[in-house]
Amino acid sequence: AQSVTQPDIHITVSEGASLELRCNYSYGATPYLFWYVQSPGQGLQLLLKYFSGDTLVQGIKGFEAEFKRSQSSFNLRKPSVHWSDAAEYFCAEGSSNTGKLIFGQGTTLQVKP
Amino acid sequence: DAGVIQSPRHEVTEMGQEVTLRCKPISGHNSLFWYRQTMMRGLELLIYFNNNVPIDDSGMPEDRFSAKMPNASFSTLKIQPSEPRDSAVYFCASSPRGSGIYEQYFGPGTRLTVT
Numbered sequence: 182a183q184s185v186t187q188p189d190i191h192i193t194v195s196e197g198a199s200l201e202l203r204c205n206y207s208y209g210a211t212p213y214l215f216w217y218v219q220s221p222g223q224g225l226q227l228l229l230k231y232f233s234g235d236t237l238v239q240g241i242k243g244f245e246a247e248f249k250r251s252q253s254s255f256n257l258r259k260p261s262v263h264w265s266d267a268a269e270y271f272c273a274e275g276s277s278n279t280g281k282l283i284f285g286q287g288t289t290l291q292v293k294p
Numbered sequence: 295d296a297g298v299i300q301s302p303r304h305e306v307t308e309m310g311q312e313v314t315l316r317c318k319p320i321s322g323h324n325s326l327f328w329y330r331q332t333m334m335r336g337l338e339l340l341i342y343f344n345n346n347v348p349i350d351d352s353g354m355p356e357d358r359f360s361a362k363m364p365n366a367s368f369s370t371l372k373i374q375p376s377e378p379r380d381s382a383v384y385f386c387a388s389s390p391r392g393s394g395i396y397e398q399y400f401g402p403g404t405r406l407t408v409t
Binding site for chain 2: 215217223224225226227230271279280281282284286287
């Protein structure tokens with residue numbers, strides 16, 4: 182079955198440090214991949230998406246993600262984390278057969294002052 | 295432009311009562327999704343509509359749950375009768391017109407508490 186794995190349930194980084202959140206997908210030679218962010222008490226907001234083309238995609242809020250087919254990964258990165266980045270981050274893959282998004286379990290990011 | 299609108303934002307009800315959650319998708323979007331989020335189970339897709347027609351309701355937990363989309367600008371998710379295990383945050387999301395995979399835009403959610 183199609184699945185998305187986020188190996189890290191919780192990550193803590195210091196403000197100003199770099200960040201990488203891991204995501205592995207399980208299905209598709211040409212996957213449709215997304216990263217969403219959810220702040221406390223809020224809905225999910227789209228950070229970025231990958232459909233095809235350049236494997237390094239830029240998103241909002243200074244985030245980027247790199248698609249690596251050989252590793253079935255789509256890791257999210259940010260060079261310098263701000264305290265306002267503390268939130269839960271979800272990776273998702275789209276199914277071209279069903280139109281559904283399959284979400285990972287999420288990674289909670291805590292930012293230390 | 296307004297995003298996805300959900301109401302109410304918070305709902306507290308007693309076990310056995312009927313609960314109706316409402317969603318207004320983004321204008322021009324032709325797909326609508328209902329999700330449930332809990333700590334234990336994460337984000338679960340309950341049902342989704344394409345052009346107001348239910349396409350996949352395999353995620354609806356049981357017959358107590360029903361969803362409708364009478365027109366392109368409105369959808370409801372009803373739970374009758376409600377149970378404490380239905381307590382969760384319910385999200386509605388919509389996706390642009392067209393085929394294939396498009397990003398989904400989420401509403402702020404309805405936090406449901408069933409006592």
